[in-house]
Amino acid sequence: MPVNLATGRACGITALIDFTDPCNAAGPRLRHAFDAPRRLLVARRVEEVAGVLGAAEAAARAGHWCLGGLRYEAAPAFDAALAVHDAPPDAPPLAWFAVHDAPLPWPQQQGEDFAPAYLDWDAPPARAAFEAALARLQRGIAAGEYYQVNHTAAFTGRWRGMPRALFGALRRAQPGGYALWLDMGETQALSVSPELFFDWRAGPDGRGAILTRPMKGTAARGATPADDAAREQALRASPKERAENVMIVDLLRNDLSRIAQVGSVRVPQLLRTQALPAVWQMTSDVQADTRAGTRLADVFAALFPCGSVTGAPKVQAMRAIRALEGGPRGIYCGALGVLRPDPIGGPGAIAATFNVPIRTLELHADRVRCGIGSGIVWGADADAEWREWQAKRAFAERASAPFDLLETLALEGGRLRHRAEHLARLAQAAAHFGYPFDADAVHQRLDALERAHPQGAWRARLLLDARGALQAEAHALAPTATPVLLALADRPFAQAHSEFVRHKTTRRAHYAAFAPQPGSGVFDTLLYNAAGEITEGTFGNVAALLDGRWITPSLSCGLLPGVGRALALRGSQVQEGLLRLQDLPRVQGWAFVNSLRGWLPAQLRMPG
Structure with a gap:
């Protein structure tokens, strides 16, 4: 039985990698498993980081595969002006790489991949603190201190189950991209990041090609195909989102010039949209040819941390981050990836591919940590940025518990x-x-x-x-006596725009929290979203007779596209529309609608 050198415990698979080919998204993926490493390369102090990168590069050039990465707090190893929080004495290593002789085939699906795994989240960061931070950053922008800062916060909680099962759930929640699970002994990194930090293919003398693909600019996915297409187009056209991306492209062009052959820095793809399960993201490609003598430590010195997770100018943005954020970011916003021999480049050539660890969980004992953030520019709106945080966190919510x-x-x-x-x-x-x-x-x-x-x-x-x-x-199925009684919810339905509302699953705690009490005589609860728009019931759709016509709430309000609702809309009986709380006194009739029970006449009981 292999032994994990980081912990001394018996183990099987200690790492899984599932990376998109950066140069051909439709091509074969880099998918491998790894067992216990032959040795570990670890840096706990800033002055050790460059040495670890050099040793990992040498191992890859000698034919080994090295998996690992750097924590965000490793930044001062490359420039003392890059401000970060001091890591506590018992913090995990700043740099960590496992050296393997060769990869193993991607494992066949086993029960372990689908075993139950659970994430129980603590209370989220306070909205008031978020708004105060945004206002402070915008004052700094107005004063000319910086023009973009990536502000983040940590969501924390407890986890249960098996790490490999949790990684499987995360990959299903956020497929594609640059996924990596590393058992690092003290901690475990489970990353399903969609963002490429860099892909560097270099010969023995350091000359080669490097690609970076910063991800900046976000829009939530739409509730319908038409709404989704409109949101993508709005992202493409948004001056704020475009400026956010271009600022970081300019920063990375400057960073790459430090290791690039003169005149080789180029931007072949600018402002391209990419569809992810919960959000649209905007990416750009920045490429260069590296000079002779370039080494991996030079690449990190030029680029780390990625400008998309700092802001610009980088030094000033990182000072603002340290002043505003309460503690170290850890693996989140650092770098995770693989160094491997590149047979195309010949003996001694390497391929180095690293992600930016967004959409990443860090496990330590029974605790879990997930960072979420967004780029703050002068035109940033608190409500829009807060909604963006919720959309980006959807991958972790989807993976929080099994569902059918x-x-x-x-x-x-x-x-x-x-x-x-x-x-x-x-x-x-x-x-x-x-x-x-x-x-x-x-x-x-x-x-x-x-x-x-x-x-x-x-x-x-x-x-x-x-x-x-x-x-x-x-x-x-027993018959239902009509009319049925509906009761208005006593608070907004915060999950109205969740994918677990748009699609019907066994994950229904958000509905159960509003379900009528047994014996109350209430058939169902009428829900409304944060904007005061009526949406649906907890187990069916609704229709209202308003101004002489029957309307059912639009899907854009956040509700399940029920089969019974769709059938009613096919005829002339019902039309889609908006129904707001202030409209309720004018409603002349109600109906509960679903495929199971059909169209049921209903009455609404108002609070009080």
């Missing part, structure tokens, strides 16, 4: 009602979450369910898990 995709259908007289519509919605959810979906297998399971229930009325549930496994069950 769910469809609930009416089964009457041996036939499932609106079967095709439900399966189309299930297929859309499977595509969104990356769950395997076998349409033939689904039809076979539902055919069997229909044959088993040839008579009576049933509530059928179809579940699809992360492996693509299906479960179908049926429970007796």
